[in-house]
Amino acid sequence: MSAPETSRNPDNFCYRHPDRQSFVLCQRCLRTICPECQTQMPVGVICPECLRDQQKASGAPRPRRAPRILRAVRSGDSRPLVTYAIIALTAFVFVVTLIPGVGIVVQQSLAMYAPYLYPEFTGTFQPWRLFTVLLVHSGFWHLGLNMLALWMLGSSLEPMLGRLRFLWLYLLSGLGGSVAVALLGFGTPVVGASGAIFGLFGALLVIGRHIGANITGIAVVLGINLVISFLPLITGASGFQVSWQAHIGGLIVGALVGTIYARTRAIRKKRLQVGLLVGTTVVLVALLGVPMAIYG
Ligand SMILES: [Zn+2]
Ligand SMILES: [Zn+2]
Structure with a gap:
């Protein structure tokens, strides 16, 4: 690489x-x-x-x-505090989902299930699912592998990008994954942070190439994560799925955001950077209109 x-x-x-x-x-x-x-x-x-x-x-x-x-x-404090905070929050939600009786309700109300974005189908509008899907996992292995990948990628990316840009990248990649689920896996209930994590992977590929870093190690770990995430052992018994659609959507959006960051590093390009990020967000939200045309 x-x-x-x-x-x-x-x-x-x-x-x-x-x-x-x-x-x-x-x-x-x-x-x-x-x-x-x-x-x-x-x-x-x-x-x-x-x-x-x-x-x-x-x-x-x-x-x-x-x-x-x-x-x-x-500050120049290079500890990846946003990464730690996301891991802590995700682990906390996982612990909550272990509580008998409560867990399944929490999972069901946070998972990504595209029809809930369209009141025409379900009578309710629950847009938070686009992001809360990142917090719910179907089992310990699913959580553990995602958090391991997040920790490795965040430790590299967050100090390079800065905390706010890293958080933008994580959330936009997650949104990209959810939009891809709405487009390509409309009726599939989906859980997991994988969309956002594949976005970090995409961004690190782009930025790593840009600065000439050696990212082979991380590429190998992510490759393993990708393979394992398709094994049935972690899809759990609850009917929630680990979604290839979210992986692809996150990867594309993460690579795009990485490209934006790599090409707008100077402060005089800050407005261009913010403009491009907002533009990406608008395009992703607009894409949510497409399933109405397909499934409506
Ligand atoms: Zn120095
Ligand atoms: Zn100087």
Whole structure:
């Protein structure tokens, strides 16, 4: 997966730590910097040299002191906190579904089942299912494999992208998976975070190629995850399915979002980046109109 000419390109490594690969640019000098070298400024992150220059030039304005929680969210702290939070929330929902009597109700009201998006079919409109499907799993192995993949992918992607962009990627990929289920698996009840996880995989493929990273290891783990996710042992007895439609939809949207991120890294392209993300969301939501034409 690694193109040798790009993996030797110093543009893809922190200029102060040439052994550290990074995706993030100093928004003043546009050199690549690792998480440790980033200081959050109103315009985005800047490198230590630019921070020193700026403080000299303007009588030492300190970097803006945000509230502690915001500092943790945006600082150069490279721990993948959003990844941990998603894993914790997903595991919590799984524990709840183990409670006799309650579990099946929770599963049934959070799973992705496309007819509930169309009141014409069921009389109810439950759009939250597009996203809550990411929280429910059919069994311990289903949960464990997805969370292992999420942990591996999130640990690589979240520090590169930043927390908010990582969360956007996860949610948009999940939405892509759900839209694909509505289009291609209309009457199938679906559970699992796999759509979003395949989106992370797609994004890492695109971004990894872009910065010349070696992502063969992660590709192998995801390949195994893909194979195992089709085995019947984890589809559970509850009738919920692990969905190839969600995998494909998530993968496509994740690769698309990864491409957007890779091509709009500079702060001057931030509005373009947000515009493209919003555009992607609008297109996905619009695609939900298609099943009405097919099945209605
Ligand atoms: Zn700089
Ligand atoms: Zn560095």
